[in-house]
Amino acid sequence: MKNTTIILKKQIKDTINNKAILIQFLLFPIMSAIMTFSIQTEGMPYDYFIKMFACMYIGMAPIVIASGIISEEKESGALRMLMYSNVKAKEYIAGIALYIVGGCFLGCVCMAVMASYSMTQMIVFLGVSLIGMLISVMIGSIIGICASSQMKAASWSIPVMIIFSFIPMIASFNETIRHIGFFFYTQQISEMIASLEPASFQSVNMLLLIVYFISSLALFIRVYKTHLIRF
């Protein structure tokens, strides 16, 4: 637990100098603020851009950040030095995940405040976002752990995050993509965030999200056991 806090602290310190990660954390909250406050047309819901960007944020930032940090530290040998100092792989991953989910969660809180949601809406928005972020962090970690270099990690995470984060947006314009998108967790999140009413959630959305969560967790554990234990 102590080591997890140390990793978390190290990441927070590093953020100030790491522009690539800082941009990932800030880009979508800032974008949604700009769009929301500058573009308001008749008949458009006030939180239209917030919902749209929140989905992209959840499907993009954690994947890029997690794969970037882990692959960088692996490539430089810093991760190995940590492990020789008795930091367990799970403590390390927990520290990184906590950092990313914490950072993105703050971003989502800002977006929810901007949208001035009611208490229930806020809880649903943040709850659904949280599950999405956890899935994204696991996908990002899998890429970071498997990739042999930072370059490789980037070349894998970019297509993955584009598929996950853009599908829900494109799906709203195209029926065929909406059908394909059915199998992506970001589409479920997008649909749940769209209504923000627990009563109107379709059980299939919830079910798919849970299936997604469990399967990414299982895959993550498998990759973790085969690749990270023996760095």
Place this chain on the structure above:
Amino acid sequence: MKVIQIEHLQKAFQNNIILKDLRLSLEEGECFGCLGPSGAGKTTLVRIMIGQLDIDQGRCLVFGEDSRHLSARVYEKTGLVLDEQGLYERMSVYDNLKIFADIHRIEDERITEVLKKVDLLDEADKKACRLSKGMRQRLVLARALLHRPRLLFLDEPTSALDPVSRHLIHHLLLTLKQQQVSIFLTTHNMQEAALLCDRIGLLHEGSMIEEGRIDDIIEKYHNHLALHIELTDHRHLNLDAQKDADDICHYLKEGKILKIHSNEPTLEDIFKKLTGKRLNL
């Protein structure tokens, strides 16, 4: 107790045998130097000892534990300087050490203490990516020493460094030796080995072709009969004390000898004699 004990170690990468039937031991407080040309398998050997690589045959014990399953107890007593430095480039020198001090639960005064030792106190606030090559290596050494290890693995700690950094590192390692810290060092550099090591091993294509105290190895290959003579007319002659005894007596009687040396081989000569190759490229 033996700090490191390796017996009949064999390691291959995809049918390519890198280390063959290796035997080696390191006593407490001893400095062992592993000398070999590039590609001899020095780094591979270090990576096996720290548990990063598996073994195909034989065994490798570090503080009595199998290197493949080292416990926290061993890590706490071990310091590493590897060829990949693993620094946090965007963080300051101080913060790079602070992370590890926190992990080892070491007081902050110790960070200042090791920074002073490696002469980096003035650079404490500099980012790691702004350091020179020599400074970086000194920072890596500082990190290795932070938790007062009893065993150090040093993989070519001074290769391609400036003389000042190299001298500082040598000086530091000699002090550590006095404190009975055990050291396993790999190097291409014979002067370095001669300065620091109690014992050395010559590694060639995965085999330890010679091992022992430097003086003993030199003695073993020293042909006492071979003499090098410089005459008063500045001619140089290589003579055999037995076979050419008459000639030598003749020169002596005539008072023609300016200098006379015994031909003591260097480690480089011995390596070349054994392998036909040069140690230092």
